[in-house]
Amino acid sequence: MNKSELEREFLFYWHTLAPTGCASPVSEYKFARPARQWRFDYAWPDRKVAVELEGGVYTNGRHVRPAGYQADAEKYNAATLRGWRVLRYTGPMLSEDPARVVSEVAQLVMGIKVAS
16 A cells, blocks of 8 residues: 555654654554454554544545544544554644654653653
8 A cells, every 4th residue: 555645754754753762663554343444554553552644634635524534533433442542643743843743652652651
């Protein structure tokens, strides 16, 4: 499966900014429930951490149209019920502050507790 520009951008920033020793993600990782199969854009299966990159939020893309939004909600709920922690980012979030995005993901991947 071809990666979107947003997925390539995330991977570039991950390899550039992730802390030393932090594992690389699995691309297009499949997880399923009976009669349904989904993919995460990126996942760290051993940590049950996933990243979803939500493209087209300002161009009426699939993720913001009613059917797409509903399908995404179903997917994220199924993932949560299976113990996954899913971080969602839009293109502007990634391009405006890639260090923050990578830091947040790395915190979950590495099991670092965030101070409240």
